[in-house]
Amino acid sequence: MYDERRERRRSRILLGVAIAACLVLLAALIPSPYAIERPGPVVDTLGDVEIDGERVPVITVEDRETYATSGVLNLLTVSILGSPEDPQSWLSLLPALLDPAQRIAPVTEFYPEGVTVEQREAATTVQMDSSQAQAAAAAFGALGEEVGTELAVGAVAEGSPADGVLEVGDVIVSVDGAAVPDFAALRERIVAAGAGQAVRLGIERHGEPRELPLVPETPEGEAEPIIGASIATVYALPAEVDISLSQIGGPSAGMIFAIGIVDELTPGELLQGLTVSGTGTIAGTGEIGAIGGLEQKMWAASGAGSDLFLMPLANCADVPDRTPSGLRIAPVADLDEALAAIGTVADGAEPAGLERCDTGS
Missing domain, CATH: 3.30.230 (Ribosomal Protein S5; domain 2)
Structure with missing residues (x-):
């Protein structure tokens, strides 16, 4: 005997299952962020x-x-x-x-x-x-044990103060005659010099000592001056x-x-x-x-x-x-x-x- 209410309930269940299956399929296919x-x-x-x-x-x-x-x-x-x-x-x-x-x-x-x-x-x-x-x-x-360090130029930003002054591979040894044994000392010297004030960078290029003038700049949105070069610390290990x-x-x-x-x-x-x-x-x-x-x-x-x-x-x-x-x-x-x-x-x-x-x- 045909039971209309049972058939409707069965139809609703099947429809729900179909919708749920579609949602699961979509969730499995749609990429998330x-x-x-x-x-x-x-x-x-x-x-x-x-x-x-x-x-x-x-x-x-x-x-x-x-x-x-x-x-x-x-x-x-x-x-x-x-x-x-x-x-x-x-x-x-x-x-x-x-x-x-x-x-x-x-x-x-x-x-x-x-x-x-x-x-x-x-x-x-x-x-x-x-x-x-x-x-x-x-x-x-x-x-x-003693570990030596060198500050080597790894890259120079185009249009930066270092562009045309420093080259990749240069070793920075001093700022205005004062030795810079590590990166912290280099930053301290550059910040102390201030933007717009020329500093003398003592470097070694291909083993030859040089002294180069460079004017640090403070980029827009930054608080401290930079020279525009990425510096890598190279260690001389025992x-x-x-x-x-x-x-x-x-x-x-x-x-x-x-x-x-x-x-x-x-x-x-x-x-x-x-x-x-x-x-x-x-x-x-x-x-x-x-x-x-x-x-x-x-x-x-x-x-x-x-x-x-x-x-x-x-x-x-x-x-x-x-x-x-x-x-x-x-x-x-x-x-x-x-x-x-x-x-x-x-x-x-x-x-x-x-x-x-x-x-x-």
């Missing part, structure tokens, strides 16, 4: 990696005696799913909403307007190379350090590289069997700087079974309300503090933890 940031590969910097089918140590110090160590020293990374060229669909964002280890953010946070995937990868590769050099300088400095990693970029592995170099060059075992994970940029003088993706790296450290997670003190404002259960976290400001925190845990004690973020010290 968002990307997913999640924990990436974890690499033991005291171990080996495969490069062109061959196993090689991550860290190699040439012509130096190195010492056996135990434990794991993890470099942490984040992966970004979604780009201007390969956007994530709306449907693909749903799992990230339920996973505290993942974060949804606008694609423009990772790829500013006009920046391609290739350009971002090129920039992070340069940052990685720089972080390796700074890590080596910081490590040798922590070991009490020994050559080779770090073998591929497909990993950015500056945030600097601290871990420095710890690994110190461990390999120091008799005895720094880690004493511990699994230590960490993240942080590093300056050649040992200061540890802030990084991105802190929350995702915390979850990566937890997933790796870390006995200690080292993070930059400068990232205290980024510590999430929810951190992985049982993860021992030590904020550190420089390489000496990072090494001390590892030693404290190796001795069976507790290092200063997130309470440092509350006190700011």
Whole structure:
């Protein structure tokens, strides 16, 4: 017997299912303006990696005696799913909403307007190379060895004060006769001179000393004068350090590289069997700087079974309300503090933890 009400109800259900299926299909096909940031590969910097089918140590110090160590020293990374060229669909964002280890953010946070995937990868590769050099300088400095520095011109901006005056490869040694041993000293001299006031740059070009006049300018919207050249700090290290990693970029592995170099060059075992994970940029003088993706790296450290997670003190404002259960976290400001925190845990004690973020010290 035909039941009109039952048929109507059945029709409404089928229509609802059809509409829901269409919405799901559209959500799976329509690109979203968002990307997913999640924990990436974890690499033991005291171990080996495969490069062109061959196993090689991550860290190699040439012509130096190195010492056996135990434990794991993890470099942490984040992966970004979604780009201007390969956007994530709306449907693909749903799992990230339920996973505290993942974060949804606008694609423009990772790829500013006009920046391609290739350009971002090129920039992070340069940052990685720089972080390796700074890590080596910081490590040798922590070991009490002398590290020389040079300020080399890496690029000259067209139409800037340096255009036509400086050349790529020039080494800046002085400003108005005063030595500039590092970039901070160079900036201090330029700012002190002021805009519109000529300074004498002492440089070396192809090994020949020169003195060149240059007039710093203050760009519109900026507060301090510039010379219009990008300056790279080149380190003269006591020994050559080779770090073998591929497909990993950015500056945030600097601290871990420095710890690994110190461990390999120091008799005895720094880690004493511990699994230590960490993240942080590093300056050649040992200061540890802030990084991105802190929350995702915390979850990566937890997933790796870390006995200690080292993070930059400068990232205290980024510590999430929810951190992985049982993860021992030590904020550190420089390489000496990072090494001390590892030693404290190796001795069976507790290092200063997130309470440092509350006190700011």
